[in-house]
Amino acid sequence: MARAEYINAILSGKLGGAVYSRNKSGAYIRNYVKPTNANTKAQQSARANFAGAASGFGTLGETKRQGWNEFAITNFRPKSAKSGIAWSGFNAFLSLKQVVRQSKTRTRTATAVADATAIVLTQSGFEFNNSAPVALMPAQIVDSTSQALSITLTAATLAPDFAFTATFTLERELTAAPLFTPIAGQQDAGIVFYMSEGRATPDQYVQRPDEIMLAALEPISSIADWPAGGASDITFSWTNAGFEAGDYKALPQSGSWVRLSAYLTGANGQQQPLSSIDVQVS
Numbered sequence: 001m002a003r004a005e006y007i008n009a010i011l012s013g014k015l016g017g018a019v020y021s022r023n024k025s026g027a028y029i030r031n032y033v034k035p036t037n038a039n040t041k042a043q044q045s046a047r048a049n050f051a052g053a054a055s056g057f058g059t060l061g062e063t064k065r066q067g068w069n070e071f072a073i074t075n076f077r078p079k080s081a082k083s084g085i086a087w088s089g090f091n092a093f094l095s096l097k098q099v100v101r102q103s104k105t106r107t108r109t110a111t112a113v114a115d116a117t118a119i120v121l122t123q124s125g126f127e128f129n130n131s132a133p134v135a136l137m138p139a140q141i142v143d144s145t146s147q148a149l150s151i152t153l154t155a156a157t158l159a160p161d162f163a164f165t166a167t168f169t170l171e172r173e174l175t176a177a178p179l180f181t182p183i184a185g186q187q188d189a190g191i192v193f194y195m196s197e198g199r200a201t202p203d204q205y206v207q208r209p210d211e212i213m214l215a216a217l218e219p220i221s222s223i224a225d226w227p228a229g230g231a232s233d234i235t236f237s238w239t240n241a242g243f244e245a246g247d248y249k250a251l252p253q254s255g256s257w258v259r260l261s262a263y264l265t266g267a268n269g270q271q272q273p274l275s276s277i278d279v280q281v282s
Contacts, residue, residue: 057093060130067132068093075136079210079263079271089132096269100128103192103216103265108238110217114231119177123218124188129268138266139189139219144176151178151234153262153275158195160254160281162214162241166193166262168274173232177223180264187267188219191236191274194263198256202278209259209276212251215241219267252281 012020019032057065068089076092103126112119141149155167170178180189194210215238243251252258261276 056097056130057090060093064131065089071132071134075133077136077270077272079273092132096133097128099192099265099269099271100126100267102213103190103269106192106213106216106241107218108215108240108242110215110236110238112223112237113235114177114223114227115233117225117227117231119226119234120224121220122222122224123190124221124267125218126190126216126265126269127267133186133266133268133270135183135186137183137189137264137270137272138186138268139180139182139264141189141264142179142181143172143174144179146179146181149174149178151274153260153277154233155235156260156277156279158258158260158279158281159240162243162251163237163239164193164214164241164260164279165235165237166260167233167235168262170232170234173230174226175228175230177226178234179222180220188221189264189266190219191217192263192265192271193217194261195252196259196261197250198252198258198281200256202257202280204257206259209261214260216265219265254281256281 012022014020014032017032019030021028021030057068060068066089070089072087072089072092076087076095078087078091078095107126110121112121141151143149150171151168152171153166154169156165158164182188193214193216195212195214196206196209197211199206217236257278257280259276260279262274263271264274265271
């Protein structure tokens with residue numbers, strides 16, 4: 001039932017097929033959707049961790065909470081956000097902590113090649129920090145001369161058991177390995193991959209492109225055995241994504257199309273989009 005305050009013309013609650021509500025940005029209306037509760041393993045874990053994270057923020061000292069509030073209005077960039085939403089320090093704290101938690105769960109050992117040459121990755125782990133970040137991203141990808149380097153996801157394969165490969169084309173050919181280097185002494189970064197729900201055709205609308213975290217490549221401290229003749233592509237391969245029955249309501253089936261998205265991800269959970277590609281499960 002909706003409640004109206006006629007003096008201020010404010011509605012709140014459900015009225016017919018609409019829900020009226022407010023947030024820090026003001027009043028808004030959304031369609032009513034009947035809640036579902038599949039109670040998957042992912043949902044159970046998320047709920048437990050949400051409760052733990054909420055409690056954790058409350059135990060921070062005033063100085064740290066204020067730091068998160070400042071981060072929320074300056075450098076916080078959630079990967080899926082509607083324009084016009086005002087975020088709080090609690091929102092930012094919870095978002096990054098959830099990314100770290102999920103990334104640890106989805107970390108899988110990957111093999112890597114630069115063009116056709118096997119390379120060796122030295123990696124560190126994802127680790128949440130209760131102190132708020134001080135920059136938009138803690139790390140960036142650069143070449144051996146510290147020049148910024150963009151990488152683009154240009155090819156991918158995805159098997160029914162979710163073994164997959166992801167090939168990134170470098171902005172330019174390099175004769176020395178790229179660096180996933182900390183900014184101002186902060187943290188290394190890795191790459192986290194998300195996939196959408198399955199679609200019958202690649203041209204269908206992608207409603208939730210980041211529905212499922214497919215795999216997490218831990219922050220990269222260094223890369224060895226880079227080909228002396230140079231390389232312009234890096235391909236990462238995973239034997240399987242390690243999903244278990246009941247993890248999610250539904251995983252994409254063989255023959256369906258998914259949107260595969262890659263995010264540069266700092267050890268503390270900050271994320272920056274790299275690129276995405278449509279791939280058929282086959």
